[in-house]
Amino acid sequence: MQLLSERILNMATSATLAMAAKARELRGEGKDIIGLSLGEPDFNTPDFIKEAAIQAVNDNYNSYSPVDGYVELKEAVITKFKRDNNLTYTLPQIVVSTGAKQCLANIAAVMLNDGDEVLLPCPYWVSYSDIVKLNGGVPVEVATSIDTDFKMTPAQLEAAITPKTKMMWFSSPCNPSGSVYSREELRALADVLVKHPNIYVVSDEIYEHINYGSGHASIAEFDDMYNNTITVNGVSKAFAMTGWRIGFIGAPEKIARACNKMQGQITSGANCIAQRAVITALNADPSAVKYMIDEFKVRRDLVLDLLNDVTGFNSNTPEGAFYVFPDVSYYFGKTLRGKTINNATDFSLYLLEEALVATVTGDAFGNPNCIRISYAASQEQIIEAIKRIKEVVS
Numbered sequence: 001m002q003l004l005s006e007r008i009l010n011m012a013t014s015a016t017l018a019m020a021a022k023a024r025e026l027r028g029e030g031k032d033i034i035g036l037s038l039g040e041p042d043f044n045t046p047d048f049i050k051e052a053a054i055q056a057v058n059d060n061y062n063s064y065s066p067v068d069g070y071v072e073l074k075e076a077v078i079t080k081f082k083r084d085n086n087l088t089y090t091l092p093q094i095v096v097s098t099g100a101k102q103c104l105a106n107i108a109a110v111m112l113n114d115g116d117e118v119l120l121p122c123p124y125w126v127s128y129s130d131i132v133k134l135n136g137g138v139p140v141e142v143a144t145s146i147d148t149d150f151k152m153t154p155a156q157l158e159a160a161i162t163p164k165t166k167m168m169w170f171s172s173p174c175n176p177s178g179s180v181y182s183r184e185e186l187r188a189l190a191d192v193l194v195k196h197p198n199i200y201v202v203s204d205e206i207y208e209h210i211n212y213g214s215g216h217a218s219i220a221e222f223d224d225m226y227n228n229t230i231t232v233n234g235v236s237k238a239f240a241m242t243g244w245r246i247g248f249i250g251a252p253e254k255i256a257r258a259c260n261k262m263q264g265q266i267t268s269g270a271n272c273i274a275q276r277a278v279i280t281a282l283n284a285d286p287s288a289v290k291y292m293i294d295e296f297k298v299r300r301d302l303v304l305d306l307l308n309d310v311t312g313f314n315s316n317t318p319e320g321a322f323y324v325f326p327d328v329s330y331y332f333g334k335t336l337r338g339k340t341i342n343n344a345t346d347f348s349l350y351l352l353e354e355a356l357v358a359t360v361t362g363d364a365f366g367n368p369n370c371i372r373i374s375y376a377a378s379q380e381q382i383i384e385a386i387k388r389i390k391e392v393v394s
């Protein structure tokens with residue numbers, strides 16, 4: 001009898017976490033690695049949120065929380081959805097989980113059957129594909145390119161739909177490309193989807209506040225998409241709370257109740273202290289974290305300016321998140337310092353070993369021509385990293 005399941009043997013390791021582990025290993029050898037691989041703000045959690053957590057400890061919040069979250073937190077989520085997204089949800093439609101990643105895992109587990117197809121506009125967040133496959137679904141990649149700012153067109157969406165299509169998953173702002181779908185672009189996609197009323201959309205909006213363009217739009221805002229959309233969000237990015245592990249969904253009640261049921265058998269309720277802190281975070285005006293977004297925009301412009309001076313990096317201008325996703329296919333087939341670069345994975349490893357800069361291959365995100373560079377790092381680190389990259393590709 002085989003020790004490990006086919007399920008785990010067939011699952012890929014998270015490329016972002018693998019690169020971070022490799023970088024830590026090299027640091028342990030004494031090498032000066034600059035990490036531009038992880039999707040984690042380099043700011044501290046704001047003091048007013050930390051103080052709320054301390055108060056929760058002093059108030060003796062130490063018992064199991066409700067599986068789907070404290071009522072006060074769910075009410076704060078409802079207020080946030082209405083204030084920021086013009087979405088109206090009720091308490092039974094909200095489920096709080098241990099991070100947005102658990103939200104996605106819950107959704108896949110309660111909605112997918114073997115063979116159900118899930119459309120993934122490429123590039124997509126690294127875990128989407130394996131979460132879908134783990135639950136019997138079939139990821140269907142819809143290729144985009146830098147020429148369209150890595151956004152799927154309505155024609156591409158229509159062409160990808162088959163009788164087996166059950167869902168579409170996407171993020172806006174997008175990890176890894178930083179692309180942001182405008183309200184008009186979402187409406188055009190919705191016009192395709194409403195012709196297929198059995199297709200459900202997972203709208204991952206975890207980066208909504210890190211937005212440098214014309215603002216954030218939610219596909220569930222459209223009346224004809226509301227009942228077919230699960231909106232996923234959380235506090236990890238905008239509030240610099242990655243380790244607090246709180247995410248949440250707004251969904252049709254039947255789906256939300258199913259996620260609650262699933263979570264009750266897997267993890268139960270999320271951390272009680274973190275939940276109390278998030279009540280304070282969500283009830284705050286989003287302007288409370290604007291200083292982070294302002295700094296990210298400065299860094300974005302810095303990265304793009306520096307990369308413009310590096311041969312072979314073709315970059316667009318992302319409107320959100322904290323990533324750039326340059327096309328580096330110029331280097332494929334070339335030999336640098338005795339190493340042949342066949343693909344983005346080779347190139348990403350080359351930058352780690354020769355420039356001591358950690359990035360992530362675009363292969364992990366469904367785009368084999370690009371690498372992801374996170375600018376959730378200090379300006380000094382960014383300048384030094386791009387300087388090193390330029391030196392090793394010259």
